[in-house]
Amino acid sequence: xxxxxxxxxxxxxxxxxxxxxxxxxxxxxxxxxxxxxxxxxxxxxxxxxxxxxxxxxxxxxxxxxxxxxxxxxxxxxxxxxxxxxxxxxxxxxxxxxxxxxxxxxxxxxxxxxxxxxxxxxxxxxxxxxxxxxxxxxxxxxxxxxxxxxxxxxxxxxxxxxxxxxxxxxxxxxxxxxxxxxxxxx
Numbered sequence: 001x002x003x004x005x006x007x008x009x010x011x012x013x014x015x016x017x018x019x020x021x022x023x024x025x026x027x028x029x030x031x032x033x034x035x036x037x038x039x040x041x042x043x044x045x046x047x048x049x050x051x052x053x054x055x056x057x058x059x060x061x062x063x064x065x066x067x068x069x070x071x072x073x074x075x076x077x078x079x080x081x082x083x084x085x086x087x088x089x090x091x092x093x094x095x096x097x098x099x100x101x102x103x104x105x106x107x108x109x110x111x112x113x114x115x116x117x118x119x120x121x122x123x124x125x126x127x128x129x130x131x132x133x134x135x136x137x138x139x140x141x142x143x144x145x146x147x148x149x150x151x152x153x154x155x156x157x158x159x160x161x162x163x164x165x166x167x168x169x170x171x172x173x174x175x176x177x178x179x180x181x182x183x184x185x
Contacts, residue, residue, distance in 0.1 A: 039082040039152070042167065080155035080166040083140070085175045091140055091167065092181070097133065099158075101143045101150035102173070111173070112142065113182035120150040123157060130161070138165045145174035 023029040083091070092098065098115040100107050107117040118126045120143075133139070139158060143150040155168040169175075176183065 039168065039170065040077075040079060042081045042083045042087055077159075077164060077166065080141070080152070080159050080168050082152075082170045083167045085169075085171050085179055088140060088142075088167075088169045088171075088176075089179070089181055091138065096138045096140055096167075098140045098142060098169075099154065100173075101141050101154040102148075106144070106173075108185070110177075110183050110185050112176055113184045115142075118154065120154040120157070123154060130158075133163070135162045135164065137163075138167070139163055140167045140169050142169035142172040142176075145172050146170065148172060 020032075023032075092112070092114075095114075098112045100111050100115045100117050101120045102111075102117075103119050103121070104117055107115075107119075111117070116129060118129055141151040141155040141158065143154075151168050151170075151172060155166045158166050
């Protein structure tokens, strides 16, 4: 029995067409044309101006409740904001929760002290961890370094899930190590 090349061509063409249609209507479908993600950076002047910095996330120590002030509770972002090492360390010193977007294996080799592991690939498996995090809490996502975009992707995913105070630490684990900031294994 001889198979016609034209018949094979049509079967492949129809299969490709069906896969494109399925991908288009699937809510988790892949973009066929890559959208360039533009990062919005946190105002670096906040690092130099203690008044602005205190409005960002400084705890209200006068009441000793450890809760954010009224102004701070109302601050949310239009999308996750990118930050660099200096601002990330200020947030770390104020006990903001860091989320490691790298794989579980990389997290086990070492991570920012106190960080939780929510790998971007498989983040839906960590819903129980996310349920323990308040949507009003400030979060910092990070991954391996400048060339890693997992922290951006995870930050966007968290933002879509209702976490409106998400920072993306651009520079991530490599910058943290270079500065000899606290780590744990």
